[in-house]
Each structure stands twice: as structure tokens, then as C-alpha cells.
Amino acid sequence: METGGNGPPKPIWNIVMVSAIAAGIQFGWALQLSLLTPYVQTLGVPHVWAAFIWLCGPISGLLVQPIVGYFSDHCTSRIGRRRPFIAAGACLVAVAVFFVGFAKDIGHRAGDSLDNPTKPRAVAVFVTGFWILDVANNMLQGPCRAFLADLSGSDHKRMRIANGWFSFFMAIGNVLGYAAGSYSNLYELLPFTTTTACDVYCANLKTCFIIDIVFLLSVTITAITTVKETPLKSNGSLDEGEGGSSEPFIGEIVTAFKTLKKPMWILLLVTCLNWIAWFPFLLYDTDWVGVEVFGGKVNGSSSEQKLYDDGVRAGALGLMINSIVLAFTSLGLEPVSRLIGGVKNLWGVVNFILAAGLAGTVWITKVAEAWRGKQGPQILTSPPTNVKSFALAVFGLLGIPLSVTFSIPFALASIYCADAGGGQGLSLGVLNLSIVIPQMFVSVISGPLDAAFGGGNLPAFVLGSIVAAISALLAIFALPHPKNQLSLNSGAVVGGGH
Numbered sequence: 001m002e003t004g005g006n007g008p009p010k011p012i013w014n015i016v017m018v019s020a021i022a023a024g025i026q027f028g029w030a031l032q033l034s035l036l037t038p039y040v041q042t043l044g045v046p047h048v049w050a051a052f053i054w055l056c057g058p059i060s061g062l063l064v065q066p067i068v069g070y071f072s073d074h075c076t077s078r079i080g081r082r083r084p085f086i087a088a089g090a091c092l093v094a095v096a097v098f099f100v101g102f103a104k105d106i107g108h109r110a111g112d113s114l115d116n117p118t119k120p121r122a123v124a125v126f127v128t129g130f131w132i133l134d135v136a137n138n139m140l141q142g143p144c145r146a147f148l149a150d151l152s153g154s155d156h157k158r159m160r161i162a163n164g165w166f167s168f169f170m171a172i173g174n175v176l177g178y179a180a181g182s183y184s185n186l187y188e189l190l191p192f193t194t195t196t197a198c199d200v201y202c203a204n205l206k207t208c209f210i211i212d213i214v215f216l217l218s219v220t221i222t223a224i225t226t227v228k229e230t231p232l233k234s235n236g237s238l239d240e241g242e243g244g245s246s247e248p249f250i251g252e253i254v255t256a257f258k259t260l261k262k263p264m265w266i267l268l269l270v271t272c273l274n275w276i277a278w279f280p281f282l283l284y285d286t287d288w289v290g291v292e293v294f295g296g297k298v299n300g301s302s303s304e305q306k307l308y309d310d311g312v313r314a315g316a317l318g319l320m321i322n323s324i325v326l327a328f329t330s331l332g333l334e335p336v337s338r339l340i341g342g343v344k345n346l347w348g349v350v351n352f353i354l355a356a357g358l359a360g361t362v363w364i365t366k367v368a369e370a371w372r373g374k375q376g377p378q379i380l381t382s383p384p385t386n387v388k389s390f391a392l393a394v395f396g397l398l399g400i401p402l403s404v405t406f407s408i409p410f411a412l413a414s415i416y417c418a419d420a421g422g423g424q425g426l427s428l429g430v431l432n433l434s435i436v437i438p439q440m441f442v443s444v445i446s447g448p449l450d451a452a453f454g455g456g457n458l459p460a461f462v463l464g465s466i467v468a469a470i471s472a473l474l475a476i477f478a479l480p481h482p483k484n485q486l487s488l489n490s491g492a493v494v495g496g497g498h
Contacts, residue, residue: 009153010227017223018151019165021086021144023173024216025137028093030177030319031212035205036100036130038287038312041298042201043103043126044118058436058443060131064138072143080229082147085139090220092136097213099129101193101206108197117299122197140220150229171327176215178320180208181286182313201309260430263416263480268434270347270474271409275438277354277468278405280460281361281398283442286315288457292365293391294382295372303380310382318395325399326406333407344479347408350401351472357398358465362458364390412479 068085075081099106107122108114148166180186187193187203190210194203260268281288289311290296296308337346367390368383375381382388413431442460 010151014151014227015148016165017227018144018147019169020219021140021216021223022166022169023176024090024212024219025140025144026170026173027177027180027212027215028097028133028137028173028209030174030323031181031205031208032133035181035208035286035312035316038290038298038308039202039205040126041287043107043123044116044120044299045123058439060134060138062433062436064135064142068139068142072146074232076232078231079224081232082143082150082229083224085143086147086220087224089136089140089143090217092132092139093216094213096129096133096136097209099125100133101129101209102198103129104197104202105195112197114197147227147229151227167330168327171323174323174326175320177208177212178316178323180211181316182320184309184313186211201312261416264413264430266474266478266480267409267412267416268431270471270479271431272434272438273467273471273474274351274354274405274409275435276442277351277358277464277471278402279439279442280457280464281358284457284460285319285395286312288361288365288461289315289318289391292361292456292458293368293387295368295380301380307380307382314388314391315395318392321392322395322399322402325396326403329400329403330407333403342481343408343412344475344481347404347479348472348476350404351468351475354398354401355465355468355472357394357401358461358468360390360394360397361461364394365458 072081072085075084077084103122103126104112104119106125107119110121112119112121145166184200184204187200187207190203190207193206193210194200198206290298290308291311294307294311294314295304296306296311297304298308299305300308333343333346337343340346340349364387368387371383371387409431
């Protein structure tokens with residue numbers, strides 16, 4: 001929950017220090033997106049079930065942030081309202097990373113056989129750590145954003161600056177995470193990560209997470225020790241307008257839905273379809289490069305496993321390119337929207353780009369398969385440069401619609417709600433439901449959908465392409481124009497697709 005500021009705005013360096021925590025948070029999200037789906041399959045979790053593990057992201061985003069926001073608003077700790085939750089979230093990340101990174105080692109010590117492709121004890125440890133990690137990351141994000149609001153006071157310009165810094169550090173975290181995930185020899189920095197139960201790929205993931213936790217703890221400790229906040233009085237008094245309602249959060253959401261106007265309903269529908277289109281790719285992008293493009297297998301021969309690992313690292317490089325494009329594209333959204341008739345038209349156009357990019361994965365896969373067919377099954381080598389370049393180009397291209405997905409829906413929600421006389425915070429809370437519910441839907445159906453069409457990732461990507469085209473048409477022809485000129489420099493962003 002973002003709360004209003006207390007007193008005058010604090011110095012800009014305070015905002016920069018707190019915003020830097022976003023880099024540590026996003027570093028972890030980037031590692032999850034680029035490495036964890038393939039890692040899950042090395043534990044013996046079937047592709048069809050891997051998506052269910054990712055349900056934690058949307059579930060924790062739906063539940064944890066509102067709950068933590070409520071309690072941080074009313075926290076009377078002598079060190080402040082937000083800092084105790086930020087510190088606790090960072091510590092939970094450390095615990096979760098230990099379970100995730102060392103799942104194979106713990107499972108092996110507990111009795112998992114190295115010869116058995118399925119490692120049930122390691123899976124149990126991993127799932128426990130993964131869910132703690134998602135909860136901890138969401139526990140960090142809410143208080144960080146609320147702390148930035150407190151530091152900005154009632155100065156709207158300072159609030160935009162704070163959100164701008166938060167977005168900047170999110171991009172930095174993405175690039176660092178994807179760069180680390182794409183480097184195959186990172187484990188050499190920490191040789192102890194390679195063990196009997198943990199091969200090079202596993203050791204690389206372990207090293208990435210250790211680096212992430214050191215980085216996150218460093219920026220978090222620096223921020224909470226150098227940036228002070230005024231404690232809440234023990235009687236629980238808040239500034240006027242903060243937390244005055246005793247109505248439960250779920251009750252507020254139900255009330256908000258009852259009073260929604262038509263523009264907001266259309267926005268929720270377009271956003272829902274938009275995320276149904278996005279989530280399969282965000283979930284399986286590196287796995288697609290490893291399996292369909294490079295022709296590797298998670299549990300195949302040593303040569304097939306190496307091909308898969310090479311493909312996953314190439315996918316992580318693609319995600320880094322995607323983040324760079326996203327960062328630069330975000331700077332040009334407002335002038336481009338003016339050229340093509342407004343933000344709703346821009347959203348429609350980039351959703352067609354999303355549809356084309358997802359459809360392009362089918363063509364790239366067919367080209368890669370045709371090349372392997374010519375080489376013969378005995379030749380196990382990486383695809384030619386042009387095929388790899390096409391795959392990386394798709395990642396870069398999709399950075400354009402992703403920049404719009406992270407900004408325009410949130411800004412439009414604020415505009416529509418203001419026109420209807422509602423509150424911005426609650427409108428964004430309602431919008432969040434249209435993001436996390438589609439993610440849960442895709443997590444449930446994507447595995448069975450892929451299995452029904454013979455396995456692989458393409459069926460879910462094709463579904464995403466079709467849905468993206470539908471959302472594009474709705475954005476252009478159904479969404480109403482905002483009454484006032486919309487500035488995209490509002491700094492509205494979402495963290496990692498959760």
C-alpha cells in the first residue's frame with residue numbers, strides 16, 4: 001500500500017538509496033525468469049507440472065503486498081513503519097535462496113539417488129524455497145514503494161522523480177540478472193558450489209543467487225541505515241487520509257468492482273488478455289531456446305544436456321537484450337503516442353507487435369528443426385548464427401510492447417478512476433487482479449495445453465499470439481480516449497510479471 005507523505009519531501013539522495021533496493025529485487029526476478037524453469041526440470045519435475053510452481057508469483061502478489069502494506073501503515077516500531085518490513089523481507093530472501101540454490105545438495109543428503117531422474121526430496125526443498133522467495137520479494141516491494149511515497153511528502157513532482165529512480169534501478173537489476181544468467185563460467189568464482197549432486201548448470205545457478213543475496217543485502221542495509229523515517233505514534237494515529245477505513249481489503253475490492261464504470265471494465269478486460277498473452281513467454285522463454293531452437297534435452301545425453309544449457313544461456317542473453325530495449329523504449333512512449341493518436345492506439349499497435357513476435361517463435365522453431373533435419377540426428381551442435389540471431393531478435397522486439405505493458409495500463413487506470421471520482425490506490429489494486437488472475441490461469445492450463453499438442457512450448461505461445469491480437473483490437477476500438485492529456489512519466493511500473 002502506498003501512503004501519503006509525512007511532512008516536507010526528503011533529500012533526493014534518500015530516494016535514490018531506497019530506490020536502489022529495486023535493483024536487488026529485480027536481480028532475483030530476472031534470475032527466476034531466466035534460470036528456474038529449466039532448473040525445475042533437472043530436478044525431474046515434468047514440463048507439464050513446471051507451470052504450477054509459478055503460481056506462487058501471482059498468488060503472493062495478490063495477497064502479500066496488500067497485507068504487508070496494511071500492517072506497515074500501522075507499524076509502531078521505533079525504527080519506523082517501512083524499514084522493519086524491508087529488513088525482514090531481505091532476510092527471508094536469504095533463507096529462500098539457500099533452499100533454492102542448495103535443493104539438490106540437501107535432497108541428495110536426505111536420500112535422493114543421483115541415478116533417479118526424479119529427485120522428490122530436492123523438489124520439496126526447492127518448492128519450499130521458491131514460494132518463500134516469491135513471498136519475500138513481494139514483502140520487499142510494497143514497503144519500498146510506500147517508503148518512497150513517504151519520502152516524497154505531498155510533492156507530486158518529487159513522487160514522479162522517485163518512481164523514475166525506482167524504474168531505473170529495476171532496469172539495472174534486470175540487466176545484471178540476465179547477464180549473470182547468460183554467463184556459463186560464473187561458478188568458477190565460487191568453486192565450492194560444484195558438488196557431487198550439483199553439476200555445472202546447478203553450480204552456476206547457485207553462484208548467481210549467492211551474488212544476488214550479497215548485492216540485495218548490501219543495498220538494503222545501506223538504505224535502511226542511512227535513510228531515517230519518523231516512527232508512528234503508539235496510538236496508531238496517521239496523517240489525515242491514511243488508513244482511516246476499517247473496511248477489510250477484500251471488502252474494499254468488492255465495493256470497487258460494484259462501482260466500476262465502463263471504461264475501467266474495458267481496461268480490465270484488455271489488461272487481462274494482455275497478460276494471458278505475455279505469461280507463457282515469460283514462463284518458458286529460455287526453455288524454448290534450449291529445447292526448440294537449440295534442440296537440447298533436459299534429461300538427455302550429455303551432448304543433449306549441453307545443447308540445452310547453451311540454449312538457456314542464449315535465452316538469458318536475449319532477456320538482457322529485452323531489458324535494454326525496454327529501458328530505452330520507455331523514454332520515447334509519450335512522443336510516439338502523440339504521433340499515432342493517443343496511448344490507446346499505441347497500446348493496440350504494440351500488442352500487434354507482441355502477437356507477431358510470439359507467432360515468430362513458430363517460424364524460428366521450424367527453421368531450426370529443418371536445419372537439424374539436414375544435418376542428421378547424429379550431429380549435435382548449436383544452430384547456425386542466423387537462427388540464433390532470429391531468436392535474440394524476437395527477445396529484443398518484445399521489449400517494445402513490454403515497456404507499454406509496464407506503464408500505460410496503470411496510467412489509464414489512474415485517469416479513468418480520477419474521471420469517475422475514485423481513489424487511485426484502490427483502482428490500481430483492482431487492476432492488479434486483472435494481472436495476477438490471468439497469470440494463475442496460464443500457470444494452470446499452459447502445461448496441459450502443451451502436452452495435448454505433443455509437448456513443447458509452441459502451443460502456449462500460439463495461444464498468446466491470438467490473444468494478443470484480440471487485445472490489440474479491443475485497445476484500439478473499445479477503449480475510450482482519456483479526457484485529459486495523459487503523461488506517461490507517471491512512473492507506474494510492475495515488478496517481474498508478478
